[in-house]
Amino acid sequence: MTDGGAETGDGASGNPHALRVRGIYTTALTRLAIETDGLDVVQASPPIRERFGADFGDGPADATVATTDDRQGVGVTGTDGAVAVAVDAARGIGVDALAWRDPLPRGAVFAGEVTETLGSGAVVDLGEGVDADRDGSDDHTLPTAARDVEGFLPYSKTAAHVETGDRLRVQVKEAAPPWGSGRPVLDTTVRVAGSLATLVRGGASGGTGPELADLLPTDPPEGWGIDWDRGADDADLDALGAALEGVRERAVALDDAFESAPAPEEAAPRCYWPGERTAWVWFGRESRFGLDDRRRAVTATMPGHHRTKAADERASAAVDFVEAVCPDAGDGEFPFGAVTRQFGPQEGDSVDVVHGKPDGRAFSLGTAEVTTCEADGTVVVERSLSAGGTYDALGTPIEAGDTAVTKLTEGKWWYPTVYRGADDGRKGTYVNVCTPVEVFPGAVRYVDLHVDVVKHADGTVERVDDDELDAAVDAGEVPAALAEKARSVASAVESAL
Numbered sequence: 098m099t100d101g102g103a104e105t106g107d108g109a110s111g112n113p114h115a116l117r118v119r120g121i122y123t124t125a126l127t128r129l130a131i132e133t134d135g136l137d138v139v140q141a142s143p144p145i146r147e148r149f150g151a152d153f154g155d156g157p158a159d160a161t162v163a164t165t166d167d168r169q170g171v172g173v174t175g176t177d178g179a180v181a182v183a184v185d186a187a188r189g190i191g192v193d194a195l196a197w198r199d200p201l202p203r204g205a206v207f208a209g210e211v212t213e214t215l216g217s218g219a220v221v222d223l224g225e226g227v228d229a230d231r232d233g234s235d236d237h238t239l240p241t242a243a244r245d246v247e248g249f250l251p252y253s254k255t256a257a258h259v260e261t262g263d264r265l266r267v268q269v270k271e272a273a274p275p276w277g278s279g280r281p282v283l284d285t286t287v288r289v290a291g292s293l294a295t296l297v298r299g300g301a302s303g304g305t306g307p308e309l310a311d312l313l314p315t316d317p318p319e320g321w322g323i324d325w326d327r328g329a330d331d332a333d334l335d336a337l338g339a340a341l342e343g344v345r346e347r348a349v350a351l352d353d354a355f356e357s358a359p360a361p362e363e364a365a366p367r368c369y370w371p372g373e374r375t376a377w378v379w380f381g382r383e384s385r386f387g388l389d390d391r392r393r394a395v396t397a398t399m400p401g402h403h404r405t406k407a408a409d410e411r412a413s414a415a416v417d418f419v420e421a422v423c424p425d426a427g428d429g430e431f432p433f434g435a436v437t438r439q440f441g442p443q444e445g446d447s448v449d450v451v452h453g454k455p456d457g458r459a460f461s462l463g464t465a466e467v468t469t470c471e472a473d474g475t476v477v478v479e480r481s482l483s484a485g486g487t488y489d490a491l492g493t494p495i496e497a498g499d500t501a502v503t504k505l506t507e508g509k510w511w512y513p514t515v516y517r518g519a520d521d522g523r524k525g526t527y528v529n530v531c532t533p534v535e536v537f538p539g540a541v542r543y544v545d546l547h548v549d550v551v552k553h554a555d556g557t558v559e560r561v562d563d564d565e566l567d568a569a570v571d572a573g574e575v576p577a578a579l580a581e582k583a584r585s586v587a588s589a590v591e592s593a594l
Contacts, residue, residue, distance in 0.1 A: 113137040114179035115156060117292055120164025121406045121413060122171060122380075124148060125388035126187070128395055133186045136179075140292065140328050148396050155328065156336035157343060158292035162187075165274050168407040169542070170379040172272060174203050180374045184239065190388060192579050193381025193532040195544060197242035197457040200226030201281045203272045204290060204372030206351070208361035209248070209283070211263045218251040219259045221267055221283055224366030239376055240573040242275035242457035249280040256285070264365035274377045275457035289321075289348045290373070293329045293340035296321045296348045309334045315341050318348050377457065380407075381544065382508060382533035386431075397424035401431030408537045412440050433507050433536075434472030441538035442467045448478060450503065453532075453544035455574040461540075465503065474507030476536050488516055490551045490561045491525040499524070505541050508533045510586045512543075526552040528594070530587050532579075546575065546583035550590045558594045560587055 117140045118126050127145055130136040138145075141153035160175025160183055171187065173180050188194045201223060209221035226246040250267055252259065259265075271282035287298040300322035307329045315338060317323045329337060351370055358369050380388065385403040392398045397420045399405075406413040419426055442448050450462040465478035484497040498519025505512045510533055516524040528550040531543040547566040551559050566583060569575040575583075 114159045114176070114182055115139040115154070116179065116183055117158035117161045118145075118163075119161070120171065121168055122162075122164055122388055122403065124395055125392040125403070126162055126171070128391040129186055129190065130183070132391075133182070135182045136186065154336075155332045156293075157332075157340035161292060165277070165377075167274075167277060168413075169276065170274065170377060172274065172375065172377055174272065174373050174375045177374045180376055184376045184378060187378045188576070190391075191381060191384030191386070192576070192582060193544070194378060194384040195381070195455065195457075195574075195576075195579075196239055196376055196378045197275060197574075198229060198239040199272055199275070199375040199377060200228075200241055200244070200246055201248060201269050201272060202227055202372040202375035203269055204288070204370070205368065206266065206268045206287060206370035206372065208264060208359075208365040208367040208369060209267050210365045211250075211259055211261050211265070212247070214259065214261055218249050218254075219261075219263075220280070221248050221250050221265075222246070222366050223248055223267075224368065227368055227371045238573060240456070242377065243454070244275045244457065245280070247280060248283040250283040250285070254282075254284040254286070264361045266361045266369070268370075269372060272375045274379075276377075276379060276453055276459035287351070289344045289351060291326075291340050291344040293326050293332055293337065294344055295324045295326070296344045297324060298348070298351075300324075307332065307337060309337055313338050313341055315345060317341075318345060318352065320352075321348050379453070379457075379544070382535050393427050396420075397427060399423075399426040400429055401433075401436070404431060404535065405436055407535075408436070408440060409539075412436065412538075415439065431507075433474045437470060437472075437536070437538075442470060442476065442536065444468065444470050446538075448476075448536075448538075449540040450478065450505075451540045451542045453542065455544060455546065455569045456572075457574075459542075459544075465501075468502075474536065476505045476507075476541070478503050478505065478541070482516075488525060488527065490527065490549065490559065491516070491553060493524045493554070505534050505536060507536050510582065511590055523554055525554050526594075528552075528590050530583050530590070546579070548583055548587045550587055550594060552594050558591060560591050563587075 113135050115137050116130050127138050130138050139154045139156050139158050159179035162171050162173050164171055173183050184196050188196050205227050207223045209223050211219045212222045213220040223246050267283040268287050269281050270284040273279045273281045289296040296317055306325040354370055388403045389398055399419055405416050446467045447464050451459055452462050453459040463480050465480045468479050469477035480501045482495055482499040486495050500517050501514050503514040511530050513528045515526050530546050530548050535542045547562045549561050570580045
């Protein structure tokens, strides 16, 4: 057990961790969980029950795996042991699956200080977040995601007027992936969330609850109300009792933590309560195809199923249609040309070049115009640059009228950018080594792997940033196998140039 949550399964003595899975990766991850020692799937949706022909349990989950809003990966939230096993399994899907521990996990409670007020809410400084040694975890193999340790408090989530400099107690209601632009959402109402039951501090019990709830021997602690999840209606008495007992233990411990802690006015910024362990897994292109393989072992799955679904909602619906009318569509190659003709990008469109980092962050290199889009997966984009500074590793000044022409090929582990001056003279070439490129309708995505190769205007070839890749490996941000692949790609590019 940890301060943040009670363990239900131990994963080692025949009592596996219970996992609840939701989102576009559900079938593949359910298959993965079935194959993984120490994991069991509960609260499966009706389509998953039918697809697997299995009688999944309805008891409380030790961890929940949910697809992120941008479909680029999953968040895993729950007890330490369950999250560790689930994340380790997910990282094994492909060499380009990356994972991080979130310093602002769901359910964590802080004394925070308001640093900025916006139109719909306030930005709150949460200090250093939840330290790896304070979250109760005995598994520190996951790197901590690099992010601004602040949250967003909507005005609708606090009864008091909020101004800059105010110090108040807040809880992380919705965690946010480190590669996105959104901040975690905060609330001033404290909850202890479970997969079947949630306790609300200072609240009244909501709704009628499941039929068997009145028969339970356990009541919420004094001062806490209970909200039952919809899945509680299908759970038996033992499952309901286990769910309520689990959140009750955590609520009592949280009360004890508040009782001995200083007030927010004296303590901010400070972590009162570490919440549930939260981790994020980003799936690269090879990992998405690895997920396809697991899904294909269960049901009809077209080539590039998850790669296409990750693009946007329209593409996701189209995949469902294709697989429904063509159940034998699993053969062949990923139809890049058909997907881009239907959903983009096409010549004349604009895309963001989203540059991911091994520490979990991602940022746009800028919006570029698509000048070429070929059915073989090659997309050429061009950007106009503003004067100022120098080109990384090339040392050449960036001047007015300069352009950057980037050739991106779906699935390649590298891409070149040629920089030209206003007179069309070549100022140098920068070859970025990265996880396999994915060309989505509005963005090109990858994760930079630090080591790169440059070709100067005089023809000199130079390999750079090996030391940064070594440091990322030491920090646990880049797995050894992925680093070895990056070095191999860099060597091949260096030889070719």
